[in-house]
Amino acid sequence: MNKIITVSRQFGSGGRTIAREVAKRLSIPCYDHELIDKVREDCGFTKEFIDENGENSSTSLLTSMFGSSFGRDIIWTSQCKVICRLAEEGPCVIVGRCADYILRAKAELFKVFIHADAAKRAERIVSLYGERSDAPEKRIKEKDKRRASYYRYYTDGEWGIAKNYDIALDSGKIGIEKCVDIIVDLY
Amino acid sequence: MNKIITVSRQFGSGGRTIAREVAKRLSIPCYDHELIDKVREDCGFTKEFIDENGENSSTSLLTSMFGSSFGRDIIWTSQCKVICRLAEEGPCVIVGRCADYILRAKAELFKVFIHADAAKRAERIVSLYGERSDAPEKRIKEKDKRRASYYRYYTDGEWGIAKNYDIALDSGKIGIEKCVDIIVDLY
Numbered sequence: 001m002n003k004i005i006t007v008s009r010q011f012g013s014g015g016r017t018i019a020r021e022v023a024k025r026l027s028i029p030c031y032d033h034e035l036i037d038k039v040r041e042d043c044g045f046t047k048e049f050i051d052e053n054g055e056n057s058s059t060s061l062l063t064s065m066f067g068s069s070f071g072r073d074i075i076w077t078s079q080c081k082v083i084c085r086l087a088e089e090g091p092c093v094i095v096g097r098c099a100d101y102i103l104r105a106k107a108e109l110f111k112v113f114i115h116a117d118a119a120k121r122a123e124r125i126v127s128l129y130g131e132r133s134d135a136p137e138k139r140i141k142e143k144d145k146r147r148a149s150y151y152r153y154y155t156d157g158e159w160g161i162a163k164n165y166d167i168a169l170d171s172g173k174i175g176i177e178k179c180v181d182i183i184v185d186l187y
Numbered sequence: 188m189n190k191i192i193t194v195s196r197q198f199g200s201g202g203r204t205i206a207r208e209v210a211k212r213l214s215i216p217c218y219d220h221e222l223i224d225k226v227r228e229d230c231g232f233t234k235e236f237i238d239e240n241g242e243n244s245s246t247s248l249l250t251s252m253f254g255s256s257f258g259r260d261i262i263w264t265s266q267c268k269v270i271c272r273l274a275e276e277g278p279c280v281i282v283g284r285c286a287d288y289i290l291r292a293k294a295e296l297f298k299v300f301i302h303a304d305a306a307k308r309a310e311r312i313v314s315l316y317g318e319r320s321d322a323p324e325k326r327i328k329e330k331d332k333r334r335a336s337y338y339r340y341y342t343d344g345e346w347g348i349a350k351n352y353d354i355a356l357d358s359g360k361i362g363i364e365k366c367v368d369i370i371v372d373l374y
Contacts, residue, residue, distance in 0.1 A: 010350065115350040162347050162355035163197065163302040170353045174373060182369060186361060 004107040005093040005187060006100040007114060008159065011143035012121030012128075012136075014171045014179075015114035016095050021180045023093040026187060031086055032095035035079070038086075043078040050075055055097050055150045056143060076154055096147070100164070101155040110187055113165040114179065116172030191294040192280040192374060193287040194301060195346065198330035199308030199315075199323075201358045201366075202301035203282050208367045210280040213374060218273055219282035222266070225273075230265035237262055242284050242337045243330060263341055283334070287351070288342040297374055300352040301366065303359030 005022060009015020016032055023030030031038075036050050043050075053072040080102050086092055087107040094103075100111045116124075122136035132139065151159035162168050167186065169179045192209060196202020203219055210217030218225075223237050230237075240259040267289050273279055274294040281290075287298045303311075309323035319326065338346035349355050354373065356366045 113349045113355075160349050162300045162349040162352065163357075165349065165355065166357045166360045168300075168349035168352065168355035170350075173353045178373070186365070 001106070001108045002087055002089075003091045003110065003187070004087050004099070004103055005110045005112060005183065006103065007093060007095050007112045008100060008165070009096065009114040010116065010121065010160075011140050011147070012125040013114045013116040014124060014176045015112075018112075018114055018171065018176055018179050018183070019093045019095045021176075022183050022187070025180065025184045026091075026093075028091045028093065029086075030093040030095070035082060035086075035094070035097060038082045039075060039078045042082055043074050045071065045075065054079070056146050057150060098151055098155055101151075101157060109166075110183075111165045111167075112183060113160065113162075113168040114171050115160070115168065116170055120172035188293070188295045189274055189276075190278045190297065190374070191274050191286070191290055192297045192299060192370065193290065194280060194282050194299045195287060195352070196283065196301040197303065197308065197347075198327050198334070199312040200301045200303040201311060201363045202299075205299075205301055205358065205363055205366050205370070206280045206282045208363075209370050209374070212367065212371045213278075213280075215278045215280060216273075217280040217282070218270075222269060222273075222281070222284060225269045226262060226265045229269055230261050232258065232262065241266070243333050285338055285342055288338075288344060296353075297370075298352045298354075299370060300347060300349075300355040301358050302347070302355065303357055307359035 005019070007015050007019040007022075019032065020030050036047055036054070039050055040047055045053075049071065053075050057072060079097055083094060083097065083099050083102045084106055086094070087103050100109060103109055118137060118140060121140050125136050125139060148159040151157065157164065167183070169182065171179050174182075192206070194202050194206040194209075196205075206219065207217050223234055223241070226237055227234055236258065240262050266284055270281060270284065270286050270289045271293055273281070274290050287296060290296055305324060305327060308327050312323050312326060335346040338344065344351065354370070356369065358366050361369075
């Protein structure tokens with residue numbers, strides 16, 4: 001079984017940056033947005049549709065009953081196939097997308113969770129993605145809520161519970177570089 | 188403000204051992220059972236009574252209504268006083284007892300959570316405390332449930348949620364020595 005690092009992250013915590021840097025330092029691939037292209041090839045939906053119906057989509061009971069749950073379920077199946085295939089190809093880093101759950105019996109996992117306080121994350125998303133009409137605090141809250149709800153919907157598990165990860169780090173307090181050092185060292 | 192390390196831990200995860208070793212390496216005091224003596228001096232209850240009504244006590248609604256909540260609340264008040272006084276005296280490590288909550292605005296905190304999978308913890312408690320009539324899995328479940336419920340009762344917060352700690356580590360996967368290294372290095 002290949003050794004895979006899964007990085008779950010709060011929106012704006014720098015989890016993606018940490019994942020990329022860890023992969024670079026270990027000379028292994030990192031899959032984040034790249035996953036969407038592969039899922040697109042597998043299921044035939046557009047990139048936009050996959051984006052809208054992936055881990056940031058709304059998975060409330062109402063949208064499940066009357067909304068796009070059919071398309072989302074197809075994307076989920078493709079995502080599982082793609083993630084399992086990538087894990088078979090060799091060691092890698094996978095960002096989000098319930099990879100920790102999907103690969104739980106299929107790879108040797110090192111499961112990471114990255115978080116930071118709301119103020120630090122708000123600052124980060126504004127500097128990365130610019131100002132929007134919604135306040136950054138609102139964007140953060142909404143996106144985390146969707147990620148947690150997507151995770152719950154497809155895995156029956158809880159997102160962000162310490163015991164579900166090998167390591168959970170506050171990137172705002174510890175610093176992104178130091179988080180990278182710790183993960184690389186432990187891997 | 189002094190720099191205090193608070194160590195919250197699942198029962199049997201080696202959190203106390205990690206806390207003691209970190210304190211030794213940093214040449215600062217570690218308060219665990221020592222706290223009980225200080226609380227005893229403050230509130231006058233016996234060690235046994237404090238043990239029974241501390242973080243491992245039952246805090247269900249029923250015991251709160253009909254049980255020993257009065258004594259427990261007095262112990263809680265003493266515990267808050269003692270922990271605040273210790274944090275004022277100088278840098279130290281404090282194990283459990285909601286110190287992360289009690290000191291949230293009174294010290295510069297480095298908040299640690301230590302956990303491990305149930306099998307590893309069961310093995311550890313049997314080797315440390317011996318066999319008992321209850322299965323180790325049952326003892327673990329019961330004690331964690333009490334700690335979580337005690338934390339919720341007095342802090343209104345949730346125990347074991349990744350975002351509430353600067354770092355959360357799986358000591359079974361990472362190893363106790365390595366956990367110590369990481370915490371000492373980050374401090």
